[in-house]
Amino acid sequence: LPNIPQFLIAYYGTLKAGCVITTISPLARESTLLFQLNDSEAGTLVVYEPLLPVFLKVSQSTAVKRVFVTSGDASKPPQLPQGNFYDFDAILSKYPPEPPKVEIHPKSDLACLQYTGGTTGTPKGAMLTHFNMVSDAIAFSSWTKCRPAEEVFLTVLPLSHIFGMTTSMNAPIYAAGTIVLLQKFDVKKVLDTIQTYGITVFCGVPTMYALIVASPDVQSYNLRSVRCCISGGSPLPPEVQKKFIQLTGGVLVEGYGLTECSPGTHTNPVDPSMKTVKIGSIGLPWPDVDAKIVDLETGSKTLPPGEVGELVIKGPQVMLGYWKRPEETKEVLRDGWLYTGDVAKMDEDGYFYIVDRKKDLIKCKGYSVYPREIEDVIYEHPAVKLCAVVGKPDPIAGEVPKAFVVLKDGAQLTAEELINFLKERLEPYKLVKEVEFRKELPLTSAGKVHRRLLREEELSKSSK
Known part of the structure; x- marks a missing residue:
């Protein structure tokens, strides 16, 4: 599903039913879809009608038993193939909201199988528990100083991606914020949306902020409602950061995370004075997160401030392991620490800096x-x-x-x-x-x- 209301309904409905979610990018090709459905052992699929043909090409090779289809507009029923295909929105209107009583063990029961290339590049499902996901949403809301029931979030990051899922859906829901959904990033639509809805929180990747500051029309928009922006996914160029702050008057800081950590672990302080923000740094570990730098050769020696090594993390948001991948789990989870595969360093003040990916x-x-x-x-x-x-x-x-x-x-x-x-x-x-x-x-x-x-x-x- 793309960023449409039905995504949120399907997501939270699945969790309340005691089931496990695996999200698939709307851009996924047939081979990716087939692999993930089979590897995750998915039995039910919720799909956006324009994307149904992709599934139909591989459906006979999967174990999917039932498919719920939405057109994205409840007033326009989808065209359903024969078989176990159902109108998602019609089902919602037909049955009362009475979820079954399900006992959840937050620290051991899975909420999501979130697929990632991880530190080795081959797709695998990160096993994220309810405790993992809730911990990260609360930590994000706390760190970004979300004002309950006051924030307006721009949700343009894909909700199928863990970054968007946590920062632009779970955290806003936790903070009782308003969510404004956009299906894809388009500079003009984003600028229009910020101005029209008074967006206060906008999480994105550096490419998005770079395209905004490079837009020839950006000066004609009022972007002063923006209070807080967290950039993640890849390094934030300092020049882009400075220009975006000048344009909006809000705070744009770099953070860090990875799918295996639900995903957030570090962010610079959301400090309007910028006195505690270090340009080029991913910031400080979130509450309850431990982080350190170890040597690249053995991963067993903790390095002092200033020395470059591998970033390792321990915290409530760290996954249980990789789905059906015990050997790869052992490689990245050692003595309670997650080995990220990122080359980094820490300064004397405890701020961390990503130097680069090992593989890059x-x-x-x-x-x-x-x-x-x-x-x-x-x-x-x-x-x-x-x-x-x-x-x-x-x-x-x-x-x-x-x-x-x-x-x-x-x-x-x-x-x-x-x-x-x-x-x-x-x-x-x-x-x-x-x-x-x-x-x-x-x-x-x-x-x-x-x-x-x-x-x-x-x-x-x-x-x-």
């Missing part, structure tokens, strides 16, 4: 080069709208950094000009060796730039 690290002439560091500098150039840096195979250096860049409307920039711009700001071994300009970059269902696809393109080219 570029090894160039023996140096460790982190794409984020280069991307942050590229975003400082006024002509740049979006960018991504990946490692390109090189017979001599091993890998060299390559930049993919989308320019702002009407802007002009050559590869040579950008490289010269970087030369003044980066060490020689961090310089990109190639710049490829594109009209757009591939995005994940959550709106993050899909670095892996770009990296695979380069690997494919080098193997020919």
Whole structure:
């Protein structure tokens, strides 16, 4: 389901019935849908009518027993195939709201099987309990200083993604907030929505904020209702952060989380004075969360402030493990700590910084080069709208950094000009060796730039 009211109804109805949810992105292809339905052993599917044809192509290869279909508009009944297909909205109107009495054990009973590539890249279901999900929603609401029954949340992050699910649905419900749903991110619609509804809380990924500040029409909108924005999913470029704060007068800070943690674990303080906000940092651990940096080689040695290693986390939102994946669970859950696969460091004040993903690290002439560091500098150039840096195979250096860049409307920039711009700001071994300009970059269902696809393109080219 996309971001429609029926998503919330199906979500909470499933939980009240004592069942387990697994959400699937509306962008999922047949192979992804088939894998997740079978791996999760799903017996019931709730589907948006325009997406039904995707399921019908694989339905005979699944164990799904019943399908509830919604058109997204209760006044327009969906066209149902023969068999165990039901009109979702008609069923709701036919039966009284009398959920069965179900005994839930919050710390052991699953609420969600949330699929993720995790720290190893292969899809698997993170087993999240009711306790995990509620803990994270409460922690988010507390950290962002949500005012009960006063906040207006812009929900444009996909609810099928754990980031949107917690910050833009569960937390608003906990805080008795208003939820304004948008099915997809469109800059004009987002700007219109903020102005029309007086949005106060807007969680998103850096790409969203970058596109807003790059919009040629942004100055014509009144965005001053915005109080708090949390950016997650990938690093927030400091230049984007500064421009967005200037535009809205609200606080935009970087946070951190991962599916295995329901997802939030860290955020900078929501401090309008910005005195306790550290630009470039993911902030401090949330209440009841322990975090530390361990050595990359063995993961057994705790490192002092300033040293780079792997971020590990312990807290009430950490998953039970991966569904039917005991060996992979053992790899990431050790002695009560979740090993995130993210390379990070902690400063003397206890603020954490993500250096990069282990798998995104570029090894160039023996140096460790982190794409984020280069991307942050590229975003400082006024002509740049979006960018991504990946490692390109090189017979001599091993890998060299390559930049993919989308320019702002009407802007002009050559590869040579950008490289010269970087030369003044980066060490020689961090310089990109190639710049490829594109009209757009591939995005994940959550709106993050899909670095892996770009990296695979380069690997494919080098193997020919």
